[in-house]
Amino acid sequence: MASKPSIPKGTRDFSPAEVAKRQYIIQVIKSNFEKFGFQPIETPSFENSETLMGKYGEEGDRLIFKILNSGDYLAKANATHLEAKDSTKLTASISEKALRYDLTVPFARYVVQHQNEIEFPFKRYQIQPVWRADRPQKGRFREFFQCDADVVGSTSLWQEVELVQLYDGVFTAIGLNGVTIKINNRKILSGIAEVIGASDKLIDFTVALDKLDKIGEDGVKKEMIEKGISETAIAKVQPLFIFTGTFSEKINQLSGLLADSVEGMKGVEELRFICDKVTALGLTTAILDLDVTLARGLNYYTGAIFEVSAPAGVAMGSIGGGGRYDDLTGIFGLKNMSGVGISFGLDRIYLVVEELGLFPNAVTANSQALFINYGENEAFYAMKAIKELRQSGIKVELYPDNAKLAKQFQHADKRNIPFAVMAGDQEMNSNSYTLKNLSTGEQKSLSLDELKKVLA
């Protein structure tokens, strides 16, 4: 191989510094998931194709990575499709497995497959990579981690309350203060659709309404009319154009607007419960806001819809989202299993934390000190100390070769190791170690116990 090797587009190598930072965020998310009673599961990277195909729409099916059958796969290939060179149709006969596309469908499969072992309500979290054959672009990868927490088997709205608290807990712990947790409810959207008298225009309506800040009330109304929403309908939802105030003031406005919609009023009551409880219990740093333009996942969400945006001033799409779905496991034959869940966008959270300089300095898997190698006897003397330090949990290492001193110190410098320990004849004779602070240049002669204290 003449040229430098490379990796497939849309994938990434992570250096030690990057792994340490990613693990830090994951660790915060995990520990909060567990504090809230969620327990981890893991599912295989690939599933049987029939588990995944048809679950994400036609576009999703296309973006699923398929694994070629092993062995003489052409022997069992469908002859007609092969003859016709029909790639799409041939796939089913030469590929039985596919890489998971998200964590939700494998979770639904897990719940149905293990329903007899699971004690419901089942609170699970899952932090694993997923794969999508999407066109790679800035911030969009073909392999990326999802971090999901879901509860299935209960319709209790306390879960929604807790999920809001969970977002607050994670982002507070990371130091990302002031995130906005936007909430809406599928039933509110259904109510609005009833009021405007056109459920097929719902998306056009919310997309236009979302531009209120940018293009103003007249601009939004103009766009709505262009999309075929009647002036009468727009007049009916006039309150949404001056939709301001606290969460509970907004709820009261909605309550008036949707008074004639049974479904809409159910949404109002659900939102009121969540808002009341969250407010009474208090959030630490996050802001809860009602956003009627929030319309993600309309095809599967049936109750609450969540989306988290980064603190004001940080240009970044949503860094989390989720909602309630009434029939998670129906696709695998288990009916009436309501669930609600949220997801954290690891890559985007990473970028925001990096941009705001919020990674603690201690987030590194780096050694605390490099012992300089002066030759076999000195190295042995160093190794005795190294062994003890490691047993105390301190990360230290010996430069493996008796190389020139300048080279060894350069190594510590390039690796950002904060201390060097020197131990030659003099130290060996006095049973001591010379510790050098590599940023200040300061040197001290220490006993092993003292060394342990300084490096701990």
Place this chain on the structure above:
Amino acid sequence: MASKPSIPKGTRDFSPAEVAKRQYIIQVIKSNFEKFGFQPIETPSFENSETLMGKYGEEGDRLIFKILNSGDYLAKANATHLEAKDSTKLTASISEKALRYDLTVPFARYVVQHQNEIEFPFKRYQIQPVWRADRPQKGRFREFFQCDADVVGSTSLWQEVELVQLYDGVFTAIGLNGVTIKINNRKILSGIAEVIGASDKLIDFTVALDKLDKIGEDGVKKEMIEKGISETAIAKVQPLFIFTGTFSEKINQLSGLLADSVEGMKGVEELRFICDKVTALGLTTAILDLDVTLARGLNYYTGAIFEVSAPAGVAMGSIGGGGRYDDLTGIFGLKNMSGVGISFGLDRIYLVVEELGLFPNAVTANSQALFINYGENEAFYAMKAIKELRQSGIKVELYPDNAKLAKQFQHADKRNIPFAVMAGDQEMNSNSYTLKNLSTGEQKSLSLDELKKVLA
């Protein structure tokens, strides 16, 4: 989908209890890797096919999972191979990517690709899944984790010394006392091959010699002769049939046996260095043993060869292995990069730790207490306590629904949650909480502060 969904053969779902136990072992390995100065990297799950193909022999090529190209893959398929229905040859034109087969080749690729950013010697660890289209059988899976630590860029034997200590550190921390770290050296094996005058018979020789315990000296010699090793040759290595004593006694015997082999004597010196240093520094619970029949990885190991076996009495193959390879990155065009590394067999270690009952009870992601739900007001009172407990890092949860008490207690029981907290009218009036120990049945009335102390 009428029938229950399933997962591909050779893959596994991991339940919360299993994930917690696996994470416990991984955490011990990680923290020891880092104490020894190794730093984490991560590479993509799939690599360009040319990175992997041809690196593991013909058998390996067959066992690599290939990913079907997205879109109209047949449009670019090689017409000749398609016509001939030659699956093996067609693969290259319809699949550009493949799932990684181990962590070593991706590591070599990483080192070459990032050689200008890496400061050598480079000590990296990597804990990630790998995939092999092997026939699944007991203890062999198509998706499994590898846990590798390697150093590249130095030939120093101190690394071998440290890797022995690292094995000792990990297995001691897990409580798996008395593992045997078997060591050999490729150069010793080359020396033996010289002495028996037939390097092509080396494997037959070591395989036969390995049976000494089972079939005795006569049996082994009979097998050697059947394999075409001459009686003269066997006579020359007679010391190997009574190869006992301490590590350094064994080295002395080898030193006599291999006196005429330059290569063999180099191996003797290397082993002597490692043995002397490891012995002088001391191992905590592991045993280091010289095993001349250890001949794994003959195609790539060039110096030390390691293999770890479970403590006596546990029937399990090797639970770790590794060695030194002088040309890790040569396959990608970067010459003279010596490396040495070891690997931990996560699945087997898990089985041994389980069999010996060594998992600490605390290894669980489970909640400490379930708050019983008596209705909306009581649940709100509970949630105030829950919020504070979680902020103190305590894992607690509310039963989401106001279900029958028996059902709620049964839920705690089935989930092995150790405590229930009850708070109804009486507790709300006295601002207290009733804590019930679910294994003893004992109940206590506590303030929130007291509750925090008990559950912490």
